[in-house]
Amino acid sequence: MIVGEQKPLAEIKEIVGPYRKLLILGCGTCVKTCFAGGEDEVATLASALRLIFKKEGQNIKIEEFTIERQCENEFIQEASEAIGRNDSVLSLACGAGVQAIARRFAKIPVLPGVNTTFIGVLESQGVFTEECSGCGNCELAIFGGVCPITRCSKKLLNGPCGGSRHGICEVSPDTECAWQLIIERLEALGQVHNLRCYISPKDWSSSNSGGPRRLVREDHII
Amino acid sequence: MNKPFKPKITLFHCINSFNESASLSLNGANNVEIKTVRLPCSSMVKDVFLLRSFESGADGVLVLVCPEDQCRYVEGSIRAKKRVGWVQNVLDEIGLDGRRLSIRNTSSGNGATTDKILQETVAVLTDLGPNPAA
Amino acid sequence: MKMEHMSKLEQILSRGEFAVTTECGPPRGADSEVVIKKGETLRGYVDAVNVTDNQTAIVRMSSISACTHLLNIGLEPVMQMVTRDRNRIALQSDILGAYSLGIRNILCLSGDHQIFGSQPDALNVFDIDSMNLIRTVKTMRDEGKDMSGFDLKEPPKMYIGAAANPFADPFEYRVIRLAKKIDAGTDFIQTQCVYNMERFTEWMRLAREEGLTEKVQILAGVTPLKSVGMARYMSKKVAGIDIPEAITKRMGEVPKEKAIDEGIKICLETIAQLRDIKGVSGVHIMAIEWEEKVGEIVESAGLLPRPL
Amino acid sequence: MPKKYHIPIKTAEPRFRPIGKYATIEFREDCAGSCKHCVKKTCIYGIFKENYEHFSTMDEPEYLYNCQSCFRCVQECTRGIFSRVIDPDYRTLGDHYWRPDVIHRLWYQAHTGKIPVSGAGYRGPFAGAGFDSMWTDMSEIVRPTRDGIHGREYINTCIEISRRLTPLTFNQDLTLASEVPKILEIPIPLLFKLPPNLILNKSILISAAKAAQTLGTMMFIQPEDYTEALLPYSENLIPSLTRHNFKDNVDLIHKSRVVELEYAPDIDESLLKIRELKPDVIIIAGVPLDTHQATRALKLAHTEIDTIHFYADECGQELNSQDPRFLKEMIREVHLVLVDHTIRQKINLVFSGGIAMAEHMAKAIICGADGVVVDNPLLIALECRLCYRCRDGLSCPVELEDAIDPEWGGQRIVNLMGAWHSQLIEVMGAMGMREARRLRGEIGRSMSFEALEMENFGPIFGERKVAGFR
Amino acid sequence: MKSKREIIELPKILPVRSRFRNTMAKYIIRRNSRCTSCGLCAELCPYEVHPRYDIYSRPIRPKDHKCLGFSCRENDFFCVKQCPEKALTLSLNPLLETLGDYRWTAEMLLGHWEMAETGDLPMVNLEYNLGNSGGGFDKIRFKLAHPKDYLDISDEKIDTSVQLNKRHDGRPNKTISIPCYGGGMSYGSTALAVMVGRARAAKRLNTFTCTGEGGYPLELLPYDDHVITQVATGLFGVREETLLFTPIIEFKYAQGAKPGLGGHLLGDKVTPEVAAMRETVVGNALFSPFPFHSVYSVEDHKKHVDWVKEINPRVLVSVKVSTPTDVDMVAVGSYYAGTHVVHLDGSYGGTGAAPDIAKKNIAMPIEYAIPKVHKFLMEEGVRDRVCLIASGGIRNAMDVAKAIALGADGAVIGTAELVAVECVRCGNCESGRGCARGIATTDPELGSMTTEEWVEQRIVNMYLAWRKQWCGLLRQYGLSSIRELVGRTDLLVHLDYLDEQERIKYRPAPREQLVI
Structure with a gap:
């Protein structure tokens, strides 16, 4: 899922500052799961903002609304009435959601309330880890299911660098060395021979380096 | 006319941690105005409830929960504490001062302790003055 | 501000003389002779020679080394630098290195996307954009600090250039962007090659209105067409090139063997017109892989002799 | 056959969200967030959906009011984040006698006018004190019976509150010799009396009076509460007078068909004076249920009083007693003493205090009452939570101190009484009874805990060593 | 009529799981984030309260309904005591107060679910034979038997x-x-x-x-x-x-x-x-x-x-x-x-x-x-x-x-x-x-x-x-x-x-x- 994190209150306050009627729009999918933009977060943020504005004597009306997914028209449409009533929208969706809302409502500023962080996994309660960079060409099969492109700080494809110590990456003591994990996995799978394979340079054209991507499923288009 | 400040406190309490009859004596105290919200478990305190209490004019919010090892739901008190901590930070960011919100562990039926906690809370609030966002 | 002249190009432009620059593409090999040979053909015809930086994302000899080869034969290079391939660390270090080798002009570009070049599978960098590159060079030069704020022992005194494309869309924004580049610290501008004179004139007018021509030297780009095919190709396939139908038609109407001459003729006409536009401080002749014709064009355009 | 008695039931939504029995606790942090089949989305009662709807407007925690306790969310949640508790507000609703479930059922009946129906068996204790220690009989196959509320045959629930003349005397020509006083009947065996120690205001009085009018019954009222606005309902109002104040309320006596006169040793004097003022007025004696009730009943039976209204405290307990008896026993006592003195037929007995459910009405009648007087349930029908905050001068959680719409209030009370009436008919139908009047004192058509134990367990287990319940 | 003491053939017991993911139980046993997935509890518990798939590296949520509860304290396999990380907590499940009623108490329901699942009497100390009604069957007991009658x-x-x-x-x-x-x-x-x-x-x-x-x-x-x-x-x-x-x-x-x-x-x-x-x-x-x-x-x-x-x-x-x-x-x-x-x-x-x-x-x-x-x-x-x-x-x-x-x-x-x-x-x-x-x-x-x-x-x-x-x-x-x-x-x-x-x-x- 896409992991995001709510922006600091001060920043949100800054960006919504110019508007008088604000809709805080939540998204019930990924950002809800990572507690950045579901119903609860919308309510909490709205409450906090109201307190800020009340304290500063500003009169800003705040409305709350949450839709199932902000990246899909059918759901966005449900918010159109609420959006119409306001002069700005603070979207708590991921960047895709913010843009999807923005492109549907040309005349209303859509502001991001969440920093979209990465594609990740709920590792354990309250801990999210980045696991995928969306490179567009998955090669996890040879890496024993651990992605060196995302999880190795140097995107190394042919084994660990010299900075790995006790399975920890040189970048941060909180970061496991992806290559350590790959090696362990391959050992457990009996595929250590993969380590001897030379992995040729990554073709980045399928990733974001090839410009914004577009996926067309011809079979779904009529 | 300078009326003495009489803090309004919203008291969230776990029904297991806090004896209702003890609260009656607190309600009688005249230096404070208390609104109580009973929770079946303190883990039902959501961030938004705490903030909304301030929105609706509370000068302070006090959360009374069971001691951590006595929660009937095992994790309720711990969760409540974490949420309160989170909201304290939010209050600091808002500029309301996180000290307006506090969480205390009380074991069931100990009226004397709750009285003391309440007086301490009142003291803190007297220090901080009325809720600027009320 | 009193300042020693940073480069010959700067000196010429600051004197108000009509400058002529051209372009030299480094080879797809390690042979310095290719560069030197190209340089020799340009000697005396131009004030400075732009050396492209892996132009169109095709791997070539590095711009810094090709510049050095030109310096060695006494030509003044304009080092082009794109942000596509290097992050800010590499960019800054290369600037320092280039300066240490005697390179004094830099043209800051974002660079063509690698998708068009020889390595579409490459990971692009675009750590910073051209605007920030300009600002970085300017800060290094004027404040003696690198991006991290570290004081540089010997700041690189580079004459900073930037590219402008009057023909890209949205048109209204082009002048804003020019202004922004000037704000960032550009000293001179080299534009995309001009075929659509009408649009260029309009752009210049807007630039003048904004007072930009007071702040920056603008060298209008020209490229001689070799054939009607080239005209069509550039018009369709090369990003940001605007060739009016009339020009393509004109190229098409002459017999094939005359096409080259017709191209050069159009080029010379263009130069003549450009010289009349207020605020155009020079031309930048981009004879792509056709450096030998530059001398001819300069001469025919009556731009000789070049000042010293 | 009289016209079938019909109570116009109409749904009357509560103004405030009623306190529900259950609340769910969820450990939000454990939620995976967006399960496709999230139990919140699939709840067959849709309770979470509603909860979300008011999520943005609530200012304090709200529980899940309509939870039907199927436990599917608890059992099906992917992460097991749900637990369930009894809503703390439900727990503290009412008191030991007016239990939360009683209040809750009353709300439901006032809302819908329907009989509370549920699946599965009875879920309460085996037996209990008071009315809970008796069961009513039913008729199997050997007695003819009726179809109850679903059937075609009419079950009459009328009672009289006018004095009965027995025996009748006849002239030689067989014409009636005795002067038959006017008969006053009410179609259901219950009267109203708003509780004096809860909130009482004009709109509540009008609501109750309106309901009394719709139902064709009557309501006791203090003369000081009898304002101009209540005049349209004077037919259905019974001013409660004392020997001190009846002279000040002569106009009320004239307006009323029935008056209540507070018991005093010299009650006959006041009685005669009132009769002088209005000869055909029906007089109810208001008598506290204390240790003297039986002697007073006997005494009053020999006066011209039409009906005696005995009142216990709000929980049906004997007044002014160290060891108070419950209403049930006191009804039996009064009834039997009058039966013993062969005077029971002449007078009507109505009882108030602690009549909380329809079954209490039926059981009180079986014990010997003619009818009952309803108090607290009238206010509960108006959403009262019996929190007694009003007694401490605190605000009412359902804002009863403000004016309510008497249309709505009246309908709520009508609904509640309609549901009670239906339940009375259910019970009578099961017994094979056609008339509420014949139910009175039919102790043989009930079974008591003590008798059943003695009869059926006595031969097996011997002597009972533990008195009472639990 | 005296029976002939013949062997009676009974239908077969087959374990039948609950249809629901989460079982309701008398006790709750919770594992907190200190758990390192060491697997000791899974090894210790003979009642499979802590199931663990061989191929799955994480512990599965405990199956509370199989937990013996506090009476397990004496056992040397008592997971709460044995857990090296002190990651387990055992408590009574407060959910029970919302389950059942005077006649069918929560424990009677739980007991019968367990019987239906296993065909056997519950291991957990559940009172499944007596309700809370305070009368009738709930007050009747079978007399203490004399051992010689056995x-x-x-x-x-x-x-x-x-x-x-x-x-x-x-x-x-x-x-x-x-x-x-x-x-x-x-x-x-x-x-x-x-x-x-x-x-x-x-x-x-x-x-x-x-x-x-x-x-x-x-x-x-x-x-x-x-x-x-x-x-x-x-x-x-x-x-x-x-x-x-x-x-x-x-x-x-x-x-x-x-x-x-x-x-x-x-x-x-x-x-x-x-x-x-x-x-x-x-x-x-x-x-x-x-x-x-x-x-x-x-x-x-x-x-x-x-x-x-x-x-x-x-x-x-x-x-x-x-x-x-x-x-x-x-x-x-x-x-x-x-x-x-x-x-x-x-x-x-x-x-x-x-x-x-x-x-x-x-x-x-x-x-x-x-x-x-x-x-x-x-x-x-x-x-x-x-x-x-x-x-x-x-x-x-x-x-x-x-x-x-x-x-x-x-x-x-x-x-x-x-x-x-x-x-x-x-x-x-x-x-x-x-x-x-x-x-x-x-x-x-x-x-x-x-x-x-x-x-x-x-x-x-x-x-x-x-x-x-x-x-x-x-x-x-x-x-x-x-x-x-x-x-x-x-x-x-x-x-x-x-x-x-x-x-x-x-x-x-x-x-x-x-x-x-």
């Missing part, structure tokens, strides 16, 4: 069968292998899978189930030897052909939960299938009249019985009556009308929908009715010619045994069978789409939550667990057949009839004050 024979040799036809009238001598058969739950009141599953279980257990008054769906035909056809006052779904092949016809005069009132099926439950079966209109509430309009006397009743006996010469007749004050007269009247089985349904019995006032107040609890009728039939000298079956508030194996000791031959079980298939007794059988747990519903989506096989095995398991209890009880008193227990009131005590020093020898009933 009969050392295996369960397989103990006879728990009951003979249904004692009239010696030439009709088949039906015997059921357990002293219980299934109560009538109509087509329309429960999901078809539940109905068929109950019939399958009845076949496996060699007992009966009953159609209820909603007709005889064709799906029951394969089990027709074990299906009682009910003829109730509404005559819904009654057809001559079903009366022709059925082994037993039950005349339902009244139902304990709503004595004196007719059956009631709310409109929502009347789906096209149900309406077709009952020959009524879709979506219309169905009220059965009360009583049979053709029966207003015991003579009419006899006419009824004679009618079915005439139609079907092999059929046995059961008469289901409620418990008015004169229940003894009703019973004996039924006997003389020619019935084989007198079925008393006590006032606290289950129902799909009944007015609360009726469930609570009308007619007497079964505990009183059994001895009353038993005694009366004895006095009339006909007790051994009729089979007396009790129902209505008989919840568990010990209730059955107590009912038998009070004078019944056997019991009819309704609610407990539904509890075996995970009924929580929420009481919403009638509302909206019906049972949220897919038991008492005609909603196709909810109904699909159960399958016939699952229902069958759960019920079989529960009865086999009950049988273990009965056998254990009989052995204590030296009895080898449950028939010997009938009317043995001398084996019973009632706590309220005992002196203090006697009373403390017996297990007190749960006595929590519940919020209902």
Whole structure:
């Protein structure tokens, strides 16, 4: 899922500052799961903002609304009435959601309330880890299911660098060395021979380096 | 006319941690105005409830929960504490001062302790003055 | 501000003389002779020679080394630098290195996307954009600090250039962007090659209105067409090139063997017109892989002799 | 056959969200967030959906009011984040006698006018004190019976509150010799009396009076509460007078068909004076249920009083007693003493205090009452939570101190009484009874805990060593 | 009749899991984030509270319902103490206070779920034999047995069968292998899978189930030897052909939960299938009249019985009556009308929908009715010619045994069978789409939550667990057949009839004050 994190209150306050009627729009999918933009977060943020504005004597009306997914028209449409009533929208969706809302409502500023962080996994309660960079060409099969492109700080494809110590990456003591994990996995799978394979340079054209991507499923288009 | 400040406190309490009859004596105290919200478990305190209490004019919010090892739901008190901590930070960011919100562990039926906690809370609030966002 | 002249190009432009620059593409090999040979053909015809930086994302000899080869034969290079391939660390270090080798002009570009070049599978960098590159060079030069704020022992005194494309869309924004580049610290501008004179004139007018021509030297780009095919190709396939139908038609109407001459003729006409536009401080002749014709064009355009 | 008695039931939504029995606790942090089949989305009662709807407007925690306790969310949640508790507000609703479930059922009946129906068996204790220690009989196959509320045959629930003349005397020509006083009947065996120690205001009085009018019954009222606005309902109002104040309320006596006169040793004097003022007025004696009730009943039976209204405290307990008896026993006592003195037929007995459910009405009648007087349930029908905050001068959680719409209030009370009436008919139908009047004192058509134990367990287990319940 | 001590073949117990992901349990055991997935708890616990897949590196959420709770403290495998990270916490589950009621306590529900799952008695200390009602069965105990009476024979040799036809009238001598058969739950009141599953279980257990008054769906035909056809006052779904092949016809005069009132099926439950079966209109509430309009006397009743006996010469007749004050007269009247089985349904019995006032107040609890009728039939000298079956508030194996000791031959079980298939007794059988747990519903989506096989095995398991209890009880008193227990009131005590020093020898009933 896409992991995001709510922006600091001060920043949100800054960006919504110019508007008088604000809709805080939540998204019930990924950002809800990572507690950045579901119903609860919308309510909490709205409450906090109201307190800020009340304290500063500003009169800003705040409305709350949450839709199932902000990246899909059918759901966005449900918010159109609420959006119409306001002069700005603070979207708590991921960047895709913010843009999807923005492109549907040309005349209303859509502001991001969440920093979209990465594609990740709920590792354990309250801990999210980045696991995928969306490179567009998955090669996890040879890496024993651990992605060196995302999880190795140097995107190394042919084994660990010299900075790995006790399975920890040189970048941060909180970061496991992806290559350590790959090696362990391959050992457990009996595929250590993969380590001897030379992995040729990554073709980045399928990733974001090839410009914004577009996926067309011809079979779904009529 | 300078009326003495009489803090309004919203008291969230776990029904297991806090004896209702003890609260009656607190309600009688005249230096404070208390609104109580009973929770079946303190883990039902959501961030938004705490903030909304301030929105609706509370000068302070006090959360009374069971001691951590006595929660009937095992994790309720711990969760409540974490949420309160989170909201304290939010209050600091808002500029309301996180000290307006506090969480205390009380074991069931100990009226004397709750009285003391309440007086301490009142003291803190007297220090901080009325809720600027009320 | 009193300042020693940073480069010959700067000196010429600051004197108000009509400058002529051209372009030299480094080879797809390690042979310095290719560069030197190209340089020799340009000697005396131009004030400075732009050396492209892996132009169109095709791997070539590095711009810094090709510049050095030109310096060695006494030509003044304009080092082009794109942000596509290097992050800010590499960019800054290369600037320092280039300066240490005697390179004094830099043209800051974002660079063509690698998708068009020889390595579409490459990971692009675009750590910073051209605007920030300009600002970085300017800060290094004027404040003696690198991006991290570290004081540089010997700041690189580079004459900073930037590219402008009057023909890209949205048109209204082009002048804003020019202004922004000037704000960032550009000293001179080299534009995309001009075929659509009408649009260029309009752009210049807007630039003048904004007072930009007071702040920056603008060298209008020209490229001689070799054939009607080239005209069509550039018009369709090369990003940001605007060739009016009339020009393509004109190229098409002459017999094939005359096409080259017709191209050069159009080029010379263009130069003549450009010289009349207020605020155009020079031309930048981009004879792509056709450096030998530059001398001819300069001469025919009556731009000789070049000042010293 | 009289016209079938019909109570116009109409749904009357509560103004405030009623306190529900259950609340769910969820450990939000454990939620995976967006399960496709999230139990919140699939709840067959849709309770979470509603909860979300008011999520943005609530200012304090709200529980899940309509939870039907199927436990599917608890059992099906992917992460097991749900637990369930009894809503703390439900727990503290009412008191030991007016239990939360009683209040809750009353709300439901006032809302819908329907009989509370549920699946599965009875879920309460085996037996209990008071009315809970008796069961009513039913008729199997050997007695003819009726179809109850679903059937075609009419079950009459009328009672009289006018004095009965027995025996009748006849002239030689067989014409009636005795002067038959006017008969006053009410179609259901219950009267109203708003509780004096809860909130009482004009709109509540009008609501109750309106309901009394719709139902064709009557309501006791203090003369000081009898304002101009209540005049349209004077037919259905019974001013409660004392020997001190009846002279000040002569106009009320004239307006009323029935008056209540507070018991005093010299009650006959006041009685005669009132009769002088209005000869055909029906007089109810208001008598506290204390240790003297039986002697007073006997005494009053020999006066011209039409009906005696005995009142216990709000929980049906004997007044002014160290060891108070419950209403049930006191009804039996009064009834039997009058039966013993062969005077029971002449007078009507109505009882108030602690009549909380329809079954209490039926059981009180079986014990010997003619009818009952309803108090607290009238206010509960108006959403009262019996929190007694009003007694401490605190605000009412359902804002009863403000004016309510008497249309709505009246309908709520009508609904509640309609549901009670239906339940009375259910019970009578099961017994094979056609008339509420014949139910009175039919102790043989009930079974008591003590008798059943003695009869059926006595031969097996011997002597009972533990008195009472639990 | 002394049993021949032959080995009785019992159906097979198969473990049947709950349909739900999370089980409800008496204890909760939680693992917090300190857990390092070391797997020690999984290794230690012999009850599989901490299951762990070999190939899955993370611990799975503990299966609380298997946890022994605080009594495990003494064991050296007590995970909470052994956990090196102190990541486990054990506590009582507060959920229990919202589960169950005075009659079916939370622990009784949990216990029966466990029995239905395992076919065995729960390992966890659950009070599944006693409710919290404070009277009746909950106050009655079996007398402490004398050790010398103990009969050392295996369960397989103990006879728990009951003979249904004692009239010696030439009709088949039906015997059921357990002293219980299934109560009538109509087509329309429960999901078809539940109905068929109950019939399958009845076949496996060699007992009966009953159609209820909603007709005889064709799906029951394969089990027709074990299906009682009910003829109730509404005559819904009654057809001559079903009366022709059925082994037993039950005349339902009244139902304990709503004595004196007719059956009631709310409109929502009347789906096209149900309406077709009952020959009524879709979506219309169905009220059965009360009583049979053709029966207003015991003579009419006899006419009824004679009618079915005439139609079907092999059929046995059961008469289901409620418990008015004169229940003894009703019973004996039924006997003389020619019935084989007198079925008393006590006032606290289950129902799909009944007015609360009726469930609570009308007619007497079964505990009183059994001895009353038993005694009366004895006095009339006909007790051994009729089979007396009790129902209505008989919840568990010990209730059955107590009912038998009070004078019944056997019991009819309704609610407990539904509890075996995970009924929580929420009481919403009638509302909206019906049972949220897919038991008492005609909603196709909810109904699909159960399958016939699952229902069958759960019920079989529960009865086999009950049988273990009965056998254990009989052995204590030296009895080898449950028939010997009938009317043995001398084996019973009632706590309220005992002196203090006697009373403390017996297990007190749960006595929590519940919020209902």
